[in-house]
Amino acid sequence: AYRNMAATLTYMYPYVYVLSGCAIIVRGQPRGGPPPERQINLSNVRAGALARRAAQSQPDTKDIPDEPWAFPAREFLRKKIIGKEVCFNVENKTPQGREYGMVYLGKDTSGENIAESLVAEGLATVRREGIRGNNPEQARLCDLEDQAKAARKGMWSEGSGSHTIRELKYSIENPRNFVDAMHQKPADGSETPESFAAEAKFFTESRLLQRDVQIILESCPNQVILGTILHPNGNITELLLKEGFARCVDWSMAVYTQGAEKLRAAERAAKERKVRIWKDYVAPTANLDQKDRQFVAKVMQVVNADSIIVKLNSGEYKPIHLSSIRPPRIEGENKDKDKRFRPLYDIPYMFEAREFLRKKLIGKKVNVTVDYIRPATTGGETGNFPERTCATVTIGGINIAEALVSKGLATVIRYRQDDDQRSSHYDELLAAEARAIKNGKGLHSKKEIPIHRVADISGETQKAKQFLPFLQRAGRSEAVVEHVFSGSRLKLYMPKETCLITFLLAGIECPRTSRITASGSQVAEPFSEEATLFTKELVLQREVEVEVESMDKAGNFIGWLHVDGMNLSVALVDGALSKVHFTAERSSYNKTLQSAEEVARQRKDKIWANYEEKPTEEVAALLSEEKERVAKYRAVFVTEITDELHFYAQDVETGAQLENLMETMRAEIAAQPPVEGSYVPRRGDYCIAKFADGDWYRARVDKIESHPSKIHVFYIDYGNKEVLSSTRLAPLPPAFSHKTLAAQAHEYAFAYILVPQDEDARADVVDCLVKDIHNSQCLLNVEYGTGSGCPYVTLQFNDSKDDVGLSLVKEGMVMVEVRKEKHLQKMVTEYLNSQESAKSARLNIWRYGDFRADDADEFGYSR
Numbered sequence: 001a002y003r004n005m006a007a008t009l010t011y012m013y014p015y016v017y018v019l020s021g022c023a024i025i026v027r028g029q030p031r032g033g034p035p036p037e038r039q040i041n042l043s044n045v046r047a048g049a050l051a052r053r054a055a056q057s058q059p060d061t062k063d064i065p066d067e068p069w070a071f072p073a074r075e076f077l078r079k080k081i082i083g084k085e086v087c088f089n090v091e092n093k094t095p096q097g098r099e100y101g102m103v104y105l106g107k108d109t110s111g112e113n114i115a116e117s118l119v120a121e122g123l124a125t126v127r128r129e130g131i132r133g134n135n136p137e138q139a140r141l142c143d144l145e146d147q148a149k150a151a152r153k154g155m156w157s158e159g160s161g162s163h164t165i166r167e168l169k170y171s172i173e174n175p176r177n178f179v180d181a182m183h184q185k186p187a188d189g190s191e192t193p194e195s196f197a198a199e200a201k202f203f204t205e206s207r208l209l210q211r212d213v214q215i216i217l218e219s220c221p222n223q224v225i226l227g228t229i230l231h232p233n234g235n236i237t238e239l240l241l242k243e244g245f246a247r248c249v250d251w252s253m254a255v256y257t258q259g260a261e262k263l264r265a266a267e268r269a270a271k272e273r274k275v276r277i278w279k280d281y282v283a284p285t286a287n288l289d290q291k292d293r294q295f296v297a298k299v300m301q302v303v304n305a306d307s308i309i310v311k312l313n314s315g316e317y318k319p320i321h322l323s324s325i326r327p328p329r330i331e332g333e334n335k336d337k338d339k340r341f342r343p344l345y346d347i348p349y350m351f352e353a354r355e356f357l358r359k360k361l362i363g364k365k366v367n368v369t370v371d372y373i374r375p376a377t378t379g380g381e382t383g384n385f386p387e388r389t390c391a392t393v394t395i396g397g398i399n400i401a402e403a404l405v406s407k408g409l410a411t412v413i414r415y416r417q418d419d420d421q422r423s424s425h426y427d428e429l430l431a432a433e434a435r436a437i438k439n440g441k442g443l444h445s446k447k448e449i450p451i452h453r454v455a456d457i458s459g460e461t462q463k464a465k466q467f468l469p470f471l472q473r474a475g476r477s478e479a480v481v482e483h484v485f486s487g488s489r490l491k492l493y494m495p496k497e498t499c500l501i502t503f504l505l506a507g508i509e510c511p512r513t514s515r516i517t518a519s520g521s522q523v524a525e526p527f528s529e530e531a532t533l534f535t536k537e538l539v540l541q542r543e544v545e546v547e548v549e550s551m552d553k554a555g556n557f558i559g560w561l562h563v564d565g566m567n568l569s570v571a572l573v574d575g576a577l578s579k580v581h582f583t584a585e586r587s588s589y590n591k592t593l594q595s596a597e598e599v600a601r602q603r604k605d606k607i608w609a610n611y612e613e614k615p616t617e618e619v620a621a622l623l624s625e626e627k628e629r630v631a632k633y634r635a636v637f638v639t640e641i642t643d644e645l646h647f648y649a650q651d652v653e654t655g656a657q658l659e660n661l662m663e664t665m666r667a668e669i670a671a672q673p674p675v676e677g678s679y680v681p682r683r684g685d686y687c688i689a690k691f692a693d694g695d696w697y698r699a700r701v702d703k704i705e706s707h708p709s710k711i712h713v714f715y716i717d718y719g720n721k722e723v724l725s726s727t728r729l730a731p732l733p734p735a736f737s738h739k740t741l742a743a744q745a746h747e748y749a750f751a752y753i754l755v756p757q758d759e760d761a762r763a764d765v766v767d768c769l770v771k772d773i774h775n776s777q778c779l780l781n782v783e784y785g786t787g788s789g790c791p792y793v794t795l796q797f798n799d800s801k802d803d804v805g806l807s808l809v810k811e812g813m814v815m816v817e818v819r820k821e822k823h824l825q826k827m828v829t830e831y832l833n834s835q836e837s838a839k840s841a842r843l844n845i846w847r848y849g850d851f852r853a854d855d856a857d858e859f860g861y862s863r
Contacts, residue, residue, distance in 0.1 A: 016081050016778040017209045021047025021073025021124060022115075024103065026086065027202075034202035042115045043100045043663040047073040048155075052738030053170050063170070068161030069154055073123035080114065081105065082210045084574055102137070113137075119144045122154020153736045176785045199276075200245040207238055219255035228258050238349040241266035249417065253427050262425040284372035284421050293370050299361040301540055305353035305410055306401075308393070310368065311537075322401040323371040323390040323423035325410040328353060328443060345452040349442050352450065353409035356777065357400065358480075362541045366395045372421035392424055399425055404430040408442020422521065456490060456500055457555070458502040464555035467499070471548035472555065475700070476684030479503075479546050481539045485574055486513045487531025490539070492546065502556040506549055507584030508569045510577070511607065527606050539563050545684065549587075560589065573597050574785050576606035588742035596785040598630075602823065629823045633796060639745055640719035641769050645762060646790065648719025648745040651699070652777060658717060658744050662697075665736045669696050674730035681711050681729055686738055689713050690728040698732060698743075716743035750805045751783035751792035752824075752831045753814045761845065765813050773797075773804060783824065794827075810834045812843030 016026050022042045028035040048070030054061040087108060090101040105111040118124040119141055126145045149156045151546065214230040229236050240246040241263055247265050260616050271278045297310035300317065305317045305327030309319050328349040344351055367650055374388040393400045404410040412429045415422055423429055437444045457463040471477060482500065483491040488510035510531050513522035539561065548559040558828040561568040567589060572578035584590045601608045635652035642648075650658065669688070681687060681701045689699040702721070703712035709725040716738060756762040779796040795804040808814045816831045839846045 007159060007777060016084070016086055017205070018074060018078045018082065020050050021070060021077055024077070024081065026088070030202065032566055034198045040088050040090070040097065040103060041098060041100045042118070043102055044127050044141055045115045045119060046127060047077075047118065047124040051075060051166065053166055063168075067164045069123060069164050072164050072167055073118060075113065076118065076121060076123055078210045080112075080117065086114075087111070095372035097606075107349045113288075116141060116144055116549055120148055120153075122148040122151075124158045125155070183305050200240065203240065203243065204236060207233075207239075207754070208232070212428045216257070217253075218257060218687075220493075221252075226252055228256070235262075236846045238262055238266045242269055244270040244273070244278050247277065247417070250415070250430070250496070251425070253430070260431075264427060281420075288370060288373075295368055297368055298365050299363065300537065302354055302357040302361065305350055305357065305404070308357065310366070318715055319389065320368060320393065321374075321388045321390045322404070322410075323392055324413050324415075325401045325405060325423075326413050326425055327410055339510065342454075344458075345454045348449040349409055351452050352442070353404060354407055356404065356407065357462070358541050360400065360403075361393075362397065364395060366393050366400075368393055369424060371424050373422070390421075390423075399428065400431045401425075402428050405429055406436055406441070406487075408436040408440075408444050411443065427596055452497050452498075454493070454499040454500060458500055461555035464501070464551050464557065467497075467501075468548070468551050468557070470497075474548075474682070474684060475686050476547055476562070478683075479544050481544060484532060484536045484540050486510060486528065487535045488569075489556075490535070492544075503546060503548075503561065504552065504556050505569045505572070506558050506560055507581055507587055507589060508572055508578040509581045510572060527577055530606065531572060534575060534577055535568065538566075540569060546570075548739055560587075567592070569593065570596050570785075574600060574609050576600040576603065579607065588738065592785070592791060593789050595782045599785050603821075613862065629783075629827060631781050633781045635777060635798070636780045637777050638773045638775065638795075639717075641766055641774055642719075643762065643766060645765060645769075646747055646749050647769070647795075649716070649778070649780060650744045650746070654741075654744060657741055661736055661741050662717075665698075665733065666696055668733060668735075669730075676727050679726065679730050681726055686716070686732045687713070688730050688732050689715070689716070689722070689724055691722070696730070698736065698738070699729075701729075715745070717745050719745035719747065747790050748780070748795075749790050750808075751794050752817055752819065752827060753805050753808060754817045756814065756845075764844075765808060768808065768811075768813060769804070772807075778804070783827070784819070784821065806831060806834055812839055812841070812846045815845070 014026055018024050019039070022045055024040055026038050026040060048067030049064075050070050052064045054063045081103075085104060085107060086103055086105060088103040089109070090099050092100040094100075102109075103114040105114065115124070119126060126141045128142065148154065152158065155161055183288070196372050208229065208231065211231060216228045216230065217225060218228060219226045235258065237246075241248065248263055253263065256263065270276070271281045271283065274281055295312065297318070297320075299308050300311050301309040303309060303319065306325050307319060307321045309317055311317055318703060330347055332386045332721045344354060360378050368391045369648075370389055370391045372390050374390060376383070376387045377385045401410070401423065405412060412426075412433045413422075436442065455463070457467060477494060478496060479492040479494050481490050482493045485491070488505040488508060490503045490505075492501050493499075494501060511525035511528035511533060513528045542563055545562045546559055547562075548557045550558045552558060569578070569584075570589065570592050573580055573593055580590075580593045580597045584593050587593075600606075601611055605613055636649035637652055637655065638647055638649045640648040649812055674688075679687065681704060683701055685701045687699055687701060688696045691697055697715050698715040698717055699715050701711060702714050704710075705712070709727075711723055711724050711726055711729060712721065713729070714721050756765060773795065777798045779798060779801070781794050781796075782791045783794055785791050794806075796802060797804065805814075809816055816828070816835045818832070819825075819828050838844070839850050842849065
């Protein structure tokens with residue numbers, strides 16, 4: 001029945017795997033595809049048969065167990081030849097095509113004979129019925145078998161060999177418990193790879209089949225066990241992705257514990273090389289330049305819980321949507337039916353999500369990486385949407401979308417497996433959502449949904465009238481700018497009062513934007529758009545403080561708005577985007593506004609570009625000459641000098657009014673002393689405070705610490721600050737409020753000099769000023785303004801008329817700030833000449849000689 005093929009050639013194959021202790025499968029080198037398989041059975045020997053599972057289609061059949069010593073023979077053969085080259089001779093071939101031969105390790109027959117090794121270890125028996133006496137190879141097999149019997153090796157040892165029979169289970173009763181017990185623990189085993197394609201199957205077989213590996217069990221969804229195969233040479237998952245044989249699967253990536261980013265990176269590498277399954281791949285951002293894919297921008301507005309508006313370095317505004325996340329929403333409701341529906345406050349967790357983004361991002365620079373661009377849509381189920389740029393936005397290394405999702409303030413969008421338009425950090429988003437669900441955060445919480453009852457009294461005249469006294473008494477109130485209608489018209493959210501109001505800036509007349517009125521459309525005034533943009537960049541969605549003074553007939557509140565210590569009305573006037581209104585005359589900010597307007601007029605910028613003063617004989621004579629500095633010195637009394645080298649001063653001309661007010665107020669307090677501890681201070685309140693000298697003074701509450709005995713107050717008539725117990729505070733009688741007599745302490749900064757940032761150097765200057773001008777009368781002239789509400793001035797000693805700032809320069813205490821304005825050049829030159837004299841004399845900061853401007857920061861001097 002056998003055909004003798006002993007005279008055939010020797011074959012050499014590099015790829016081998018083992019079927020049993022006496023049969024192997026060999027494959028040659030791949031050429032244009034996976035090579036064909038060839039089964040070789042070992043001649044003249046027999047090993048035990050391995051276990052077989054009963055056919056599922058035949059219920060009457062039973063599982064067949066291992067024969068004794070069958071598995072040890074298979075393992076011996078596997079460890080001997082897997083991963084090594086073998087050669088073989090085909091000796092016999094049956095009519096059915098089964099081939100028998102001798103297998104050797106190596107490239108020729110001089111290598112180890114596999115059949116002889118099996119017999120010598122007692123793991124296979126010799127088929128003696130076919131042995132020929134004149135065949136030396138067959139005779140050697142018989143000798144080796146006799147030696148194994150004598151040595152009691154393998155199957156020839158004592159016992160039945162039952163300990164070599166495996167107890168196999170072809171199913172697990174509870175796969176979930178099994179995975180949980182073995183989760184992330186290495187387990188020895190082998191795996192039959194999933195069939196994706198012939199090339200992928202061979203790629204995996206040639207590297208893993210019958211190799212010693214470790215398996216990390218990751219999860220068990222729907223009774224399917226998921227795991228990772230670890231091989232000493234690497235991770236087959238990453239290799240398959242890198243070579244373009246596979247793609248990442250989202251649902252299982254979420255449970256992958258070996259670094260999902262490595263898998264995404266491998267997939268990206270295959271996409272970039274366009275290999276195999278990615279040969280026709282086109283990246284979502286392939287049409288974008290590198291500068292448009294990654295850039296740094298400043299966040300100007302949070303539009304929604306998943307979208308922001310940023311300002312590019314070019315000055316252009318660009319809307320950005322956070323990739324792959326969905327903001328909170330109400331499912332299955334037609335929101336258009338309710339005209340009063342306000343998504344920000346009515347959708348659960350929408351306000352929390354917006355506030356999180358606002359506090360984190362507004363006014364800050366972020367890194368933007370564009371992931372994909374959603375094309376514009378018209379009609380259909382999705383509605384009308386413009387083209388959307390979707391990107392990953394980070395600040396300080398934190399992915400904002402991931403932070404939102406981890407707090408349960410947004411959810412992750414699920415995609416089709418072939419949809420590549422998604423976040424470049426999609427796996428981190430999925431992991432963050434899983435944590436949020438597990439911890440019951442935000443949208444995933446089982447707690448009661450937060451409700452925001454926000455009253456909108458914009459345009460509600462009656463409600464505004466009722467609310468006005470409360471805001472007036474509150475002094476400075478905290479607010480958030482929700483919307484900017486124009487340069488001086490805003491919508492504010494008052495967090496303590498939980499209401500929305502329309503707020504108009506007091507004291508200024510800002511260019512009006514275009515609008516439609518009952519009489520028709522009104523054309524925008526010049527520079528109205530610039531003023532609106534200026535205000536937006538300065539205050540939109542920022543936390544501000546407002547002082548409400550009055551309201552108009554439409555129910556809009558009028559007052560002063562401060563952001564980061566800057567008066568917005570003054571800033572607009574200083575920026576030549578607004579004029580001072582006559583109503584500012586009765587305000588404590590009038591002088592600052594007038595000074596800022598004068599500086600803007602002199603610059604002839606924007607709204608003052610065509611401004612011309614009334615012609616007089618003197619002005620006409622000077623039109624061809626260079627504009628001169630205006631010196632209008634007035635008497636002031638310096639009451640406080642701050643560590644920042646600013647100072648507070650009172651106008652001497654109103655000093656008598658202050659003295660009369662203080663005398664009257666103290667007399668009234670003495671007649672009706674306040675009840676100690678009855679006053680509950682609030683931030684921004686105007687009150688009276690008992691100073692160390694035992695007298696009462698007008699003050700403003702600036703800060704309240706957690707301990708009630710620590711109240712930070714600012715004495716509005718003298719400029720000094722103090723931390724007091726609440727028992728030393730009392731309500732300010734209305735007859736002596738700041739409306740009766742405005743705060744008398746005005747803050748100023750020295751013009752033409754740079755403030756030392758070094759603490760020791762600055763302390764020396766402060767000490768010098770305290771000795772020279774503190775609690776003394778001087779002469780003051782406003783030189784220029786900055787829009788911050790703090791004018792820059794020169795100060796003269798009352799007796800000698802010497803310039804205080806210039807004296808500091810002459811003594812080498814400070815450096816000179818070089819101003820560019822033409823009308824200030826005479827003063828700047830005088831200051832610079834004095835600085836040169838101090839340098840030559842090596843006074844104070846110049847004691848070690850001159851140093852370059854580039855080193856100013858090192859020496860503690862900056863503007």
